[in-house]
Amino acid sequence: MITFDNVTKRYPGSHEALSNVSFVIEQGEMVYVTGHSGAGKSTLLKLMAAIERPTTGTVLINNQNVSKLKESTLPYIRRKFGLVFQDHKLLYDRNCYHNVALPLAINGITGAEAGKRIRAALDKVGLLDKEKAMPITLSGGEQQRLAIARAVVSRPSILIADEPTGNLDRNYADDILQLFSAFQQVGVTVIIATHDALGNVNESNKILHLDHGKLTTNEITA
């Protein structure tokens, strides 16, 4: 599904954010990307989601080489992913319903079909009664769940979340992780970056541990 082969990413005027990273993520896996802040977790996620391209090495997404794709085709690759951003990136000028509507609009889905899907997504994260509320009125955990609803509304096969539990207390964090494993159970590949995941990791989840841009531990099971 996602294959990294000797991937290095260097930003102009900066050290290597990632060096020689190789791994494979299969369909339906639950993967944690761990490491201290600045270890390259966000960079790794951006490369996975075709938001950035590697400096050297190969990134394959569904057997398509991101480096070789034309810039104009990248948006279509990105639509395969549901993204939950570290800073939520909610739009505060519209209500919850319209926040979740954006990915559908990008996919050209509007009207009744969109309405059904938006309510289904809000229902899944437990925000169905907040559809008319403005995001600013939601609590931190609710905002995070809204961001997840937006990420899953277009039914992506891969869900990528950057620090989804970052500023949440334990109970909220557990809720959110529950939600992610629920998606994994229905066949969605879930990739979560976190700096404190190890405590929450259960069963046989794959862990990609980054240290200063290098992959130090591959496929530990906790």
Add this chain to the structure above:
Amino acid sequence: MNAWLTQHIQALRLVLLRFAKYKLSTLLICLAIGVTLALPSILYAVLDSVNGLASSVKSDSQMSVFLATNHDENAVAAIKTALEDNANIKSFKYVSKESALSQLQAADTNNDVLNSLENNPLPDAFFLQPSNLEAESIESLKNNLSKLDGVDEVLVDGAWIKRLNYLLALGKKAMLIIASLLAFALVAVIGNTVRMQIVTQQAEIELSRLIGATKSFVRRPFLYAGALYGLIGGLFALIITFVVIYLFNQSLAPLVAEYQTNFSLNYPNLFTCTITCFLALAVGLISAYLAVSKSLFKSIH
């Protein structure tokens, strides 16, 4: 095709929703565009009307060809054929000096003076109507006719028409210059408005790009916004033009009545209205395109 149509309807809907959300500022921008466009539009209406007036006067204008008093009999026939052969002459009539004198006698009450003359001082003459009323062509016709044998003098009635024509040409040039300068102003106004919208929508644009929106998906609403600003502005310009001409004509009516004519400013016709709206739309679209291509994708690649 269907998906393509959906995308466009979606963009248009989004723009209309944004317009509805910021009614007052949208109205003010369109009004500014309308006022800017109304200026050349009114100027055009004035020029068009004066042009109409000039050509209605011109159609009465004629040229008089006076023959030398000592010409021989053949000269009249020769000039007659020359005039008949000239394509630039619509019609002409010959007035001999005898008939001119009798006309004068019939018209003038003071016959004593005329009767006291020993011989007829009037020349034979041709009065002709040129078919082409352009200043240059009348000038060359006059030169040609002066060269004919037996012609003493060629007079063009109403030299002021020539001057009016030059003034009209000057006015048209001024209108074109003003219109193009104002078009630049419009590009600045619409461009700035669209740029400001891009800034306020920055978060949405960035997010959309991150989750897979194509550049044209992001660009499209802004282009529609620019085109709509132009179009609505053009409609405002037409409304302003109609109102101004109406008010003007009302004050003009008693004035022209004094001159016993019925001159009034013409309202723009359907063609002019369409052209105005189309040009306004095009200027809006172009300004939006310039603004969008300069500032839309600065932060995201």
